[in-house]
Amino acid sequence: MVSSNANAMGIIFPNSYDSLVPELVSNRLMASIPFASRYRMIDFLLSSMVNSGIDNISIVLRQNYRSLMDHLGSGREWDLTRKNGGLNIIPPFSERGIKVYSGRVEALYNILPLLRSSKEKYVVLADANIAANIRFDEVIAEHEASGANVTMLYYKADLSTRSGYTRKDTDDFYYTLQLDEDSRVNEIHINAQDVGVQNHSMNIYVVDREFLITQVEDATVRGKIYFERDVLLPNLDKFLVKAYEFTGYVALINSIKSYFDENMALLKQENADALFAGNNIYTKVRDDNPTRYTATAQAKNIMAADGCVIEGTVENCVLFRGVKIAKGAVVKNCILMQDTVIAENTTAEYLITDKNVTITANQEVKGTTSYPMYIAKRKIV
Amino acid sequence: MEKEMIAMLLAGGQGSRLYALTEKLAKPAVPFGGKYRIIDFPLSNCVNSGIDTVGILTQYQPLVLNEYIGNGQPWDLDRLHGGVHVLPPYQKASGSDWYKGTANAICQNISFIERYNPKYVIILSGDQICKQDYSDFLRFHKEKNAEFSVAVMEVPWEEASRFGLMVADETDRITEFQEKPKEPKSNLASMGIYIFNWDILKKYLLEDDADPNSENDFGNNIIPNLLRDGRKMYAYHFDGYWKDVGTISSLWEANMEVLDPEHSGIDLFDENWKIYSRNSGMAGHHISETAEVTNSMITDGCKVSGSVKHSILFDGVTVEEGATVEDAVVMGGTTIRSGAIVKHCIVAENVTINEQAIVGAMPTAEEKGVATIASDVSIGRGAKIGPNAMVRNNVKDGEEEW
Numbered sequence: 001m002v003s004s005n006a007n008a009m010g011i012i013f014p015n016s017y018d019s020l021v022p023e024l025v026s027n028r029l030m031a032s033i034p035f036a037s038r039y040r041m042i043d044f045l046l047s048s049m050v051n052s053g054i055d056n057i058s059i060v061l062r063q064n065y066r067s068l069m070d071h072l073g074s075g076r077e078w079d080l081t082r083k084n085g086g087l088n089i090i091p092p093f094s095e096r097g098i099k100v101y102s103g104r105v106e107a108l109y110n111i112l113p114l115l116r117s118s119k120e121k122y123v124v125l126a127d128a129n130i131a132a133n134i135r136f137d138e139v140i141a142e143h144e145a146s147g148a149n150v151t152m153l154y155y156k157a158d159l160s161t162r163s164g165y166t167r168k169d170t171d172d173f174y175y176t177l178q179l180d181e182d183s184r185v186n187e188i189h190i191n192a193q194d195v196g197v198q199n200h201s202m203n204i205y206v207v208d209r210e211f212l213i214t215q216v217e218d219a220t221v222r223g224k225i226y227f228e229r230d231v232l233l234p235n236l237d238k239f240l241v242k243a244y245e246f247t248g249y250v251a252l253i254n255s256i257k258s259y260f261d262e263n264m265a266l267l268k269q270e271n272a273d274a275l276f277a278g279n280n281i282y283t284k285v286r287d288d289n290p291t292r293y294t295a296t297a298q299a300k301n302i303m304a305a306d307g308c309v310i311e312g313t314v315e316n317c318v319l320f321r322g323v324k325i326a327k328g329a330v331v332k333n334c335i336l337m338q339d340t341v342i343a344e345n346t347t348a349e350y351l352i353t354d355k356n357v358t359i360t361a362n363q364e365v366k367g368t369t370s371y372p373m374y375i376a377k378r379k380i381v
Numbered sequence: 382m383e384k385e386m387i388a389m390l391l392a393g394g395q396g397s398r399l400y401a402l403t404e405k406l407a408k409p410a411v412p413f414g415g416k417y418r419i420i421d422f423p424l425s426n427c428v429n430s431g432i433d434t435v436g437i438l439t440q441y442q443p444l445v446l447n448e449y450i451g452n453g454q455p456w457d458l459d460r461l462h463g464g465v466h467v468l469p470p471y472q473k474a475s476g477s478d479w480y481k482g483t484a485n486a487i488c489q490n491i492s493f494i495e496r497y498n499p500k501y502v503i504i505l506s507g508d509q510i511c512k513q514d515y516s517d518f519l520r521f522h523k524e525k526n527a528e529f530s531v532a533v534m535e536v537p538w539e540e541a542s543r544f545g546l547m548v549a550d551e552t553d554r555i556t557e558f559q560e561k562p563k564e565p566k567s568n569l570a571s572m573g574i575y576i577f578n579w580d581i582l583k584k585y586l587l588e589d590d591a592d593p594n595s596e597n598d599f600g601n602n603i604i605p606n607l608l609r610d611g612r613k614m615y616a617y618h619f620d621g622y623w624k625d626v627g628t629i630s631s632l633w634e635a636n637m638e639v640l641d642p643e644h645s646g647i648d649l650f651d652e653n654w655k656i657y658s659r660n661s662g663m664a665g666h667h668i669s670e671t672a673e674v675t676n677s678m679i680t681d682g683c684k685v686s687g688s689v690k691h692s693i694l695f696d697g698v699t700v701e702e703g704a705t706v707e708d709a710v711v712m713g714g715t716t717i718r719s720g721a722i723v724k725h726c727i728v729a730e731n732v733t734i735n736e737q738a739i740v741g742a743m744p745t746a747e748e749k750g751v752a753t754i755a756s757d758v759s760i761g762r763g764a765k766i767g768p769n770a771m772v773r774n775n776v777k778d779g780e781e782e783w
Contacts, residue, residue: 037665038681076454269667269684280662285455287657289649290415290680290693291666292640299674305665306416306680309650319665 006053008122008140015062016127017172020254023374028067031128034337037318038305040071043283044131046078051279052136056085060107071284078282103225108216115213127203131251139244143206148242153204155246160195175201185241188233249274260372263318263335288321384497388432392507393440398628401755401773406445409507412712414639415678415693417658423505424456425656430515434463438486455659482597488586504575510635511623518617527615528581533569544570545600547616555614558604622646633751636693636710661696671702726752733759740766
């Protein structure tokens with residue numbers, strides 16, 4: 001058969017790590033957090049998969065998913081309205097005997113029928129807390145060539161200096177990998193506090209589908225919940241678990257501060273170029289007009305989506321669609337989500353404003369560089 | 382299934398007065414306003430007016446237009462019944478013909494219209510920038526119990542002789558039609574937008590088709606024939622923004638008017654009358670530390686490090702540090718390198734303007750030309766392009782073109 005499709009299906013867990021950014025997910029989930037001026041976190045994964053020829057993608061919802069459903073629609077923007085495969089959104093409580101999952105094994109157990117009935121040889125499992133432009137076709141090819149049961153994507157970074165790294169106050173796990181010279185995973189460390197450059201798992205795996213089904217069935221019988229901790233870790237000597245180093249640009253959201261920092265990092269042109277290099281990232285289209293800078297506008301070092309009107313001063317900011325900055329307003333070091341309005345003569349610094357926030361005229365609203373102030377959806381300051 | 386009204390959009394014109402801009406694409410596909418193409422306006426008007434069936438008559442250089450329209454999804458015109466259809470000339474058992482005139486283009490597609498058995502057909506032209514509610518036009522047509530209505534604009538009397546004019550009585554009934562007359566009896570210019578009762582349109586199309594001496598044109602043949610027969614013809618007054626962007630200077634002007642919605646009347650920011658377009662899929666635009674941007678519109682994929690004043694940048698335009706762009710329309714994918722000066726001009730898609738090159742000049746009392754650079758052209762380092770130049774081919778380093 002002539003086909004540029006990958007022999008893999010995608011499964012995305014949109015709620016993973018919700019607990020790390022409670023403010024941002026009060027009305028949504030990790031996957032639908034707005035990022036990089038016109039995207040949602042899930043756009044990067046979905047687009048990467050689609051661009052790699054994966055066109056059978058399931059989203060396993062857990063909670064707070066209205067905004068994600070709205071964003072995804074029929075999946076058309078990602079070319080996922082397909083007769084075969086396409087976008088498959090799996091709500092919780094959809095069938096008798098299915099409960100809201102906590103670990104990945106439970107989530108996968110809930111969709112065993114789907115896993116069994118699919119025809120693809122491989123499954124790509126992924127969380128949505130990472131924005132990256134990933135060539136899954138290359139990962140899958142290497143997985144196939146290595147004969148591994150599981151291939152784990154990781155990237156090398158020193159996260160210990162970044163805020164949000166010491167996540168002692170959360171129930172979520174994160175994993176660092178120890179590898180041998182053949183990139184086989186020897187050890188998986190859970191919530192390690194090691195400093196320096198580590199191999200950080202991206203929680204993106206390529207797994208043989210049949211193998212995954214067997215392991216999920218087996219683990220469920222034994223009451224195990226977590227795929228990494230309960231399935232992979234105890235069996236590293238039995239299974240062939242390989243690691244694949246992702247060397248592209250990675251934006252990781254694990255705290256409100258990292259959300260701020262990762263957005264700001266994209267103001268550096270080389271970072272944005274690295275993230276958006278190569279394949280397009282698709283998103284829901286809103287049909288805004290281009291952004292307008294009036295005669296009084298002063299803009300320096302910003303990234304902006306369409307639909308904004310800038311009449312004031314704006315520096316070091318990420319502006320999402322439809323942001324209005326009125327005359328005399330001075331906005332610095334802010335992330336302003338969709339349809340935020342900063343009224344006349346207002347000074348705003350170190351803010352993260354959620355959608356539809358209005359800051360009225362003649363105000364002075366400031367967070368600090370170490371603690372950007374978050375203003376919730378639809379609030380009027 | 383019956384439709385109340387379907388639209389037939391004339392998009393076959395070459396737009397020869399746009400010269401270099403329409404060498405590779407039809408006029409309706411010419412980019413406009415930062416992220417649109419001209420055809421987005423009539424298509425969006427249709428959808429916003431509740432028309433869900435549109436036939437697009439293409440003939441000249443249809444490739445870009447066809448690809449752009451695709452299945453019509455960006456305009457919500459991918460429908461089970463109806464939707465958007467591109468209608469090129471085709472071969473028949475009796476032979477094959479190009480579209481000989483505007484009326485002939487519709488005549489050759491009578492069978493398309495009959496599939497929807499509409500009461501009314503609106504004829505649109507694909508080369509105007511206009512936000513218009515066609516449902517209000519139809520309301521007028523029905524109220525007047527008309528058989529034919531034409532949308533008209535009041536133009537200044539001194540310019541009236543440049544237009545096709547409708548002479549109407551106090552009830553708006555048309556009594557006479559003057560095509561670019563020396564002595565105008567009216568200042569109501571036809572916008573080239575017509576509503577016909579389908580039975581009337583069909584009758585006159587067939588009659589016109591049988592006339593070997595006819596130019597098969599709405600203005601020259603069909604409308605005079607309707608007048609001759611005393612048909613119920615009415616003029617619908619439209620007073621919104623309307624611009625025929627048939628020339629380089631009017632295209633440039635209309636783009637500049639987009640930058641000044643408060644005065645020009647063309648507001649693309651209207652939530653209630655969105656103009657839809659096919660999305661470029663590029664990331665948000667960047668304004669760097671060294672950039673200066675005022676009075677401009679900038680869209681996805683742009684990277685601006687230079688100075689941009691009173692200009693429109695389309696998707697994916699790069700303006701390097703030290704480059705100056707003023708009063709310019711710069712279309713998608715173009716790169717303006719450091720030290721280049723680009724003023725009062727139209728630069729088409731995927732052009733490279735190299736270091737220190739000078740393109741166009743601000744208008745003076747005697748010289749108001751809009752320099753034009755065709756798509757995919759490279760302008761060499763230090764090259765000079767005069768304000769009246771029409772550049773179709775690469776210009777070497779240091780060369781001049783006037």
